[in-house]
Amino acid sequence: MAQNSAMAVLLLIEDDDAQRFVAAFALKKAGHSVHEAADGPSGLALAREIKPEAIVCDVMMPGMTGYEVVTELRQDAEIGHTPFVLLTAMSDRKQVRKGMTSGADDYLTKPYRPEELCEAVDAVLERRLSQQEAFLSSVSGVVEDALLQQKEHLGRRYEQQLAKEVSARWERKADAKGDLHYENAVLLQADLLGPGANGTSSQEGLAERVKRAHQQARDTLYLFGADHVLPYGADLLSVFAGDSGTATMSAELRAARAAFALGKAAPGACGLHRGPVSLVAVHDELHDVQGHSIVPGPAVSSVGGMRDHARSAGWRVAASSAAAEGLQGQVATGQRATTAQGEQAVELLPLEPG
Template sequence: MALILIVEDETTQRFAAKFSLEKAGHKVIEAVDGIEGLAQARARLPDVIACDVVMPRMDGYEFLAALRGDAQLAGIPVLLLTSLAERADVRKGMRSGADDYLTKPFKFAELVEAVQGLVGKRVQRESQAARSALTDLEAAMQSQKNELSLRYEVQLLNELNARWTNKDQANVQLQFADAVLVLVGVFAGPLPASPGFSEADEMRAAYQFARDQLTLFGAQHVLPCGNDILAVFPADVAFQEPGEAVAHAWRATESLVRAVPVQALARGPVSLVQVADPMLGGASTQLVGGSAYLEAQVLRDIARSRGWAVVAAEVLRADLESANALAPGEEGSDAQEPFFRVR
């Protein structure tokens, strides 16, 4: 049984949500807006919060920002309940720190399922500190299989990666003059075996987990590169704020760092090419080039040799400080080295 806080100004919706969750075995407390919700959260420390977006006095985004700014409450999983189905509003909620969302109208069975997924996620987070990195990866993958649904695939993944899955295109090439790269060493060592799963199943699940997390936090392209996974966050997009690509890349890195201990961040030009081979029945190969990718590979090797979880190119230091990835002057390496360790 978990303690669930429902923050919803509409009486009928709040009553029905409470009834459904209590029927599923949870204990439920209520609040009619964000201000009352914060007071309830501080007094009761719920396991999960289900919060409406459009409310008087303090809306769901403001409530979420206040929650994440409170050290005592920042780790509580939040499920956003919204009638704003546009992709931009969904992304806004996820960038603000939400763990999941449901679009109204929804079935209350879906609410129960989503809440139970977040309860499991919180239990998993609390146990991760006592586990090894490989055990963390297995637990995270199993949790994400249930928690991340086709909603993310349809709304966030298909549109972004359509040009990579179009079988009618023999060759696709993309060039970014300025992009932030996250190189994730998912397959740096042997994956833990699970009953009923082959090594190929484990590799596929590891890639799926990392791809979902990276795409969720704004990566426009995620692709396997040998034993690594590469995520591309374009920085030369006109509508982005300065440093937004770095902030998104860091949020993705944070979401993976406990489960995947070796990650490298670099910035610069990168080229992506998909080449189809008619001699192999149209099977395609994805090629990556550019100075940023070469630098990311070097940084990955440095991280492994020094036992660091994350290493970044020196050019990213100021933006990572702005994104609260590290305090000014904290961590780092010799001043002569063009890279530094990220705490």
């Protein structure tokens, strides 16, 4: 007889002394702790007291049948979830159906072998455990979603504050003509380090790797006609204006091909999005450095969301619907999904030659 790996507290309700003894002996031998009751009312009272992990109950008992026991049990909020196995000498289908519709989890016909009883009990216990694990998993998913939403909310607040700080801390030496605004640019955000960044042995090694990746990726991005390539944490954020580059290749296609070509230079995920973006001309008087800084906004947030989704989904390139629309027939597409921000993401794949 197979031994159960974990002892369970069981309640056995059986009016026949001999059959109760045999069933209790088999279940105890299988490693379970067995409490016994000789009729329905005393069995229900004992169930409310000990709260067993499963109940095995005879159907035909004087005063209160097994059907009535399981029906009343299911109405008790505290123990109504307890797995329930019915035992009966009746094998008629109508009786079996009656037992299952009363709320029983399994039905065993007498005479049965001790092994069959133990297997039936193990099955309802395992089934209930699987249900509990599925419930806990779903609850965990809800908590993770809530934390992710909070992270996105804090991220948006940070971007808004950063925009204010850019205006407050930097003096723009160039006049208004030095600022740039693109109504319909394509943004490409590339993860330079990829998933192996945590394996870098030292801070110096990581810094050298970032420096090397920045230079290689910049060369590739400018080769494909990027108008601006800006550091963005460990990423590079590129702006492809719709009116630059070759006249025969759209900004979307140039950005998509750049993402595919980055390869070894930027082995991580890439995000692609089309939308309005602004850059401000800034001047650091202390170091006499002139350049541009990108202004955080919805488009920058969207391309970051695409990059994040590509990283979590294991995609190479994730494009928003706005960017993917301009690439129909020019690149292959894979999976589609919804990002944490609720935007539609499309996996981009290079067209196979031929």
